[in-house]
Amino acid sequence: MFLSNFFFPVLREVSSDAKLKSHQHMLKSGMIRQSTSGIYSWLPLGHKVLKKIEKIVREEQNNIDAQEMLMPTIQSAEIWKESGRYNDYGEEMLRIKDRQGKDLLYGPTNEELITEIFRDNIKSYKSVPLILYHIQWKFRDEIRPRFGVMRCREFLMKDAYSFDLSKEDAIKSYNKMFFAYLRTFHRMELKALPLKASSGPIGGDASHEFIILAETGESQVYLDKNILNIDINTYENNHDSISKLVSDYSKFYSATDEKFSKLEFDKIVKKENQIITKGIEVGHIFYFGDKYSKPMKANVLNKDGKNTTLEMGSYGIGVSRLVAAIIEAKCQNGIMKWPKEVSPFDIAVIPLNSKNDSKPIEMAEKMYSELQKKGFDVIMDDTNDSPSSKFKNFDLIGVPYQLIIGNKTSEDKFEFKEVNGKTEFCSFQEVLQKLNKK
Amino acid sequence: MFLSNFFFPVLREVSSDAKLKSHQHMLKSGMIRQSTSGIYSWLPLGHKVLKKIEKIVREEQNNIDAQEMLMPTIQSAEIWKESGRYNDYGEEMLRIKDRQGKDLLYGPTNEELITEIFRDNIKSYKSVPLILYHIQWKFRDEIRPRFGVMRCREFLMKDAYSFDLSKEDAIKSYNKMFFAYLRTFHRMELKALPLKASSGPIGGDASHEFIILAETGESQVYLDKNILNIDINTYENNHDSISKLVSDYSKFYSATDEKFSKLEFDKIVKKENQIITKGIEVGHIFYFGDKYSKPMKANVLNKDGKNTTLEMGSYGIGVSRLVAAIIEAKCQNGIMKWPKEVSPFDIAVIPLNSKNDSKPIEMAEKMYSELQKKGFDVIMDDTNDSPSSKFKNFDLIGVPYQLIIGNKTSEDKFEFKEVNGKTEFCSFQEVLQKLNKK
Numbered sequence: 006m007f008l009s010n011f012f013f014p015v016l017r018e019v020s021s022d023a024k025l026k027s028h029q030h031m032l033k034s035g036m037i038r039q040s041t042s043g044i045y046s047w048l049p050l051g052h053k054v055l056k057k058i059e060k061i062v063r064e065e066q067n068n069i070d071a072q073e074m075l076m077p078t079i080q081s082a083e084i085w086k087e088s089g090r091y092n093d094y095g096e097e098m099l100r101i102k103d104r105q106g107k108d109l110l111y112g113p114t115n116e117e118l119i120t121e122i123f124r125d126n127i128k129s130y131k132s133v134p135l136i137l138y139h140i141q142w143k144f145r146d147e148i149r150p151r152f153g154v155m156r157c158r159e160f161l162m163k164d165a166y167s168f169d170l171s172k173e174d175a176i177k178s179y180n181k182m183f184f185a186y187l188r189t190f191h192r193m194e195l196k197a198l199p200l201k202a203s204s205g206p207i208g209g210d211a212s213h214e215f216i217i218l219a220e221t222g223e224s225q226v227y228l229d230k231n232i233l234n235i236d237i238n239t240y241e242n243n244h245d246s247i248s249k250l251v252s253d254y255s256k257f258y259s260a261t262d263e264k265f266s267k268l269e270f271d272k273i274v275k276k277e278n279q280i281i282t283k284g285i286e287v288g289h290i291f292y293f294g295d296k297y298s299k300p301m302k303a304n305v306l307n308k309d310g311k312n313t314t315l316e317m318g319s320y321g322i323g324v325s326r327l328v329a330a331i332i333e334a335k336c337q338n339g340i341m342k343w344p345k346e347v348s349p350f351d352i353a354v355i356p357l358n359s360k361n362d363s364k365p366i367e368m369a370e371k372m373y374s375e376l377q378k379k380g381f382d383v384i385m386d387d388t389n390d391s392p393s394s395k396f397k398n399f400d401l402i403g404v405p406y407q408l409i410i411g412n413k414t415s416e417d418k419f420e421f422k423e424v425n426g427k428t429e430f431c432s433f434q435e436v437l438q439k440l441n442k443k
Numbered sequence: 444m445f446l447s448n449f450f451f452p453v454l455r456e457v458s459s460d461a462k463l464k465s466h467q468h469m470l471k472s473g474m475i476r477q478s479t480s481g482i483y484s485w486l487p488l489g490h491k492v493l494k495k496i497e498k499i500v501r502e503e504q505n506n507i508d509a510q511e512m513l514m515p516t517i518q519s520a521e522i523w524k525e526s527g528r529y530n531d532y533g534e535e536m537l538r539i540k541d542r543q544g545k546d547l548l549y550g551p552t553n554e555e556l557i558t559e560i561f562r563d564n565i566k567s568y569k570s571v572p573l574i575l576y577h578i579q580w581k582f583r584d585e586i587r588p589r590f591g592v593m594r595c596r597e598f599l600m601k602d603a604y605s606f607d608l609s610k611e612d613a614i615k616s617y618n619k620m621f622f623a624y625l626r627t628f629h630r631m632e633l634k635a636l637p638l639k640a641s642s643g644p645i646g647g648d649a650s651h652e653f654i655i656l657a658e659t660g661e662s663q664v665y666l667d668k669n670i671l672n673i674d675i676n677t678y679e680n681n682h683d684s685i686s687k688l689v690s691d692y693s694k695f696y697s698a699t700d701e702k703f704s705k706l707e708f709d710k711i712v713k714k715e716n717q718i719i720t721k722g723i724e725v726g727h728i729f730y731f732g733d734k735y736s737k738p739m740k741a742n743v744l745n746k747d748g749k750n751t752t753l754e755m756g757s758y759g760i761g762v763s764r765l766v767a768a769i770i771e772a773k774c775q776n777g778i779m780k781w782p783k784e785v786s787p788f789d790i791a792v793i794p795l796n797s798k799n800d801s802k803p804i805e806m807a808e809k810m811y812s813e814l815q816k817k818g819f820d821v822i823m824d825d826t827n828d829s830p831s832s833k834f835k836n837f838d839l840i841g842v843p844y845q846l847i848i849g850n851k852t853s854e855d856k857f858e859f860k861e862v863n864g865k866t867e868f869c870s871f872q873e874v875l876q877k878l879n880k881k
Contacts, residue, residue, distance in 0.1 A: 009569070010508065011510070012510050012512070012570070012573060012575060014564035014565065035564070038560055038563065038564070040514070040515060040518065040519060040556060040559070040560075041518070041519035041521070041545075041547070042545075044515045044517055044518075044519075045515060046512065046513065046514045046515060046556070046560055047512055047513040047514075048512050048560075048564075049510045049511060049512050049575075051512075052511055052512050052513050053511075055513070070448065072449070072450050072487045073487060073490055073491075074450070074484065074485055074486050074487050074489075074490050075484065075485040075490050075493070076478070076484045076485075077478060077482045077483060077484060077580075077597045078516060078580055078597065079479075079482055079537075079549070079582065079596075079597055080478065080479070080482075081478060081479035081482075083479070096542045097542075099517075099539065099541065101537065101539050101549075103537065103584050104534045104535075104584045104586065107479075107480075109479070111517070111539075111549075118478060118484065121478070122476055122478075122484055122486075125476065126452035126473070126476070127452065131447070132450075135450060137450060137487075142515075142516055142580070144517065146541050146542045148542065158517075159515045159516065159517055
């Protein structure tokens with residue numbers, strides 16, 4: 006992509022309503038534009054990052070054998086009346102009447118709909134365990150939408166639902182999801198903490214929220230620093246290893262304000278291991294037994310031909326919220342550096358123009374095309390902007406690697422820079438090696 | 444994927460409301476389930492096909508340098524009042540009031556919103572030509588939703604919008620889209636016809652609808668058979684070649700009922716070249732000048748510093764509708780054969796079990812894992828079903844290639860079958876060659 010063709014409308018000033026770093030950054034860099042209160046359009050730069058995050062989430066769900074499907078955004082009110090949540094949900098539910106006068110709603114979550122689909126299609130124990138998920142837009146009519154896509158009304162969520170015959174099996178599904186979540190956030194180069202949580206309006210018996218650490222986060226987090234040393238890469242995708250992972254995490258103290266007790270913290274965690282920091286909730290998992298399957302009569306026949314009520318869980322990741330959360334964690338002093346796997350481009354080629362020398366731009370075009378041939382998604386700055394305004398734009402775009410072509414560049418050595426890191430002179434082969442290794 | 448784990452709820456009987464072949468097939472094969480009138484959930488089989496179609500559409504849009512973004516499903520009524528369509532659109536528009544009493548709507552199309560985004564962000568002629576697109580769910584509150592996903596209420600559409608400085612440039616953008624559409628449908632192995640159309644409620648000067656031929660289609664189509672010999676592969680992605688493509692298509696007669704005149708047909712097309720058949724509309728492109736840019740004041744400064752109103756076009760493809768359209772074109776006598784690029788799996792491995800012989804299933808497992816290692820997405824029937832019920836299931840799933848492992852299979856020769864084609868005995872290497880070639 007040539008920068009001059011890229012729909013990348015920069016804002017130098019943003020409204021004072023945008024108080025959060027991520028909100029400001031997303032507006033400045035043309036990632037999003039608000040269309041109406043709490044509802045955003047994703048412009049190409051933002052959309053590219055959103056899709057990369059979605060891809061990681063999808064791959065890690067598939068990795069634990071969850072199956073992707075897609076439920077609609079608009080649901081019938083009927084099933085919500087069956088579960089008893091239609092009246093409970095309150096004004097955050099966007100209620101709609103269609104032209105026939107039928108009560109519809111824009112789904113804020115999908116427990117009812119997935120339970121109905123399961124109930125209507127699955128009759129035998131042979132079809133469980135089963136985990137289904139979808140990545141779909143949700144709507145919650147927040148009374149005061151704010152913080153950009155962090156607390157907006159229309160948002161993209163991955164929600165998964167597990168169906169099992171027994172509590173024991175349901176906990177296995179729950180733990181698989183625990184593993185998948187930690188892998189998902191790890192691939193985004195985030196420090197993620199699973200915290201025991203109260204289960205809130207979804208209801209149920211076991212629940213963890215996943216918080217990623219960011220100094221500007223909304224929640225206060227108290228933890229034993231040993232918990233940060235647990236390395237998800239040392240666990241494997243099998244029952245024993247996953248059980249060990251869950252138990253290893255439960256050995257160390259961690260809590261948000263809600264569950265924090267200073268007495269307990271001081272008693273359990275040595276002073277030198279205590280960390281108090283901030284975080285952002287990006288995921289939440291629940292085991293809730295028969296909360297929906299019982300009122301909605303989602304049963305299967307077990308091996309002995311007896312009707313058995315399903316044990317269920319649900320598992321959410323805020324996909325659009327993660328875009329903002331990553332910015333909170335990775336943007337420092339106005340300089341964004343996207344984690345490699347979610348970066349909108351693999352590398353930026355930046356020729357520094359000089360008035361009477363067409364060499365930098367010619368060499369840049371050559372490098373652009375060579376890198377593309379090798380399969381990299383490259384953005385090249387083909388504008389006539391000054392070096393300083395070029396670098397300002399790339400602080401916003403946040404591509405982690407830059408190939409800078411200026412008067413120091415020779416035919417066989419290029420200036421390769423990792424954002425916030427050092428600049429090295431490398432041959433083209435060395436550039437390729439670095440990109441492939443990182 | 445092992446069939447026994449796949450969420451694939453087959454229906455042997457479907458409701459008599461499902462009159463269309465594709466509607467019946469999608470219900471039988473567990474591709475979709477209706478959640479409420481005209482609103483469907485996509486189960487894993489349907490979802491896989493939908494995503495493959497989406498991928499082709501995306502790649503061909505990117506190929507003509509259209510840039511992907513994403514607008515929200517819920518829009519403010521304000522911009523529709525600005526364009527004058529809020530009152531005109533009628534009851535098909537799903538109107539919503541939020542908790543603050545503000546008028547919202549579920550977008551049936553996006554001309555207003557994209558024009559607003561352009562107007563608020565682009566000020567200079569240097570940013571055009573520009574084509575933006577998104578692939579997003581739309582809602583039209585059909586009075587009588589029917590035919591499954593063919594005429595439903597919540598549907599997935601790719602809609603693109605072009606912005607140009609002059610009519611001449613706008614026609615260039617229009618023609619590029621014409622080229623992209625023909626390539627898109629060609630990759631789905633569909634015979635697609637661009638037909639001059641009246642522009643309907645979007646308004647405007649030039650318009651084509653794209654019809655794919657299917658004997659069970661909804662529209663009657665009259666054409667000169669020479670039009671079917673135009674080979675999109677002989678045209679290239681550049682201005683001259685694309686202009687030639689558009690002009691080559693306009694040489695031959697084609698019309699739907701709406702524009703058909705028997706007199707004209709007989710006058711222009713020799714009797715032996717006349718084809719009368721049926722088709723399904725899957726795309727529609729419009730050039731509409733300043734219809735939206737003028738009332739909404741979408742202007743840029745041209746080279747001379749003068750305010751210039753944008754020339755626009757919009758371009759839709761019914762992504763979810765295409766799933767049904769392909770079934771109408773490709774399902775014969777209850778046997779589905781997906782075009783290779785949209786098939787839910789690359790190949791099916793089908794061991795034919797015999798009571799006292801575990802060899803077929805062992806060999807099948809080996810082939811399954813070898814094919815996966817080579818990067819193919821494989822479905823293996825690991826059930827104990829009889830051969831006839833296995834083949835019945837695969838008639839529904841529609842994977843075009845089958846590797847059948849039965850008592851005729853030896854250690855080094857496998858039964859390779861192309862659906863509706865012949866069966867050959869091949870070595871594993873030959874199977875790989877066939878899959879890669881096809």
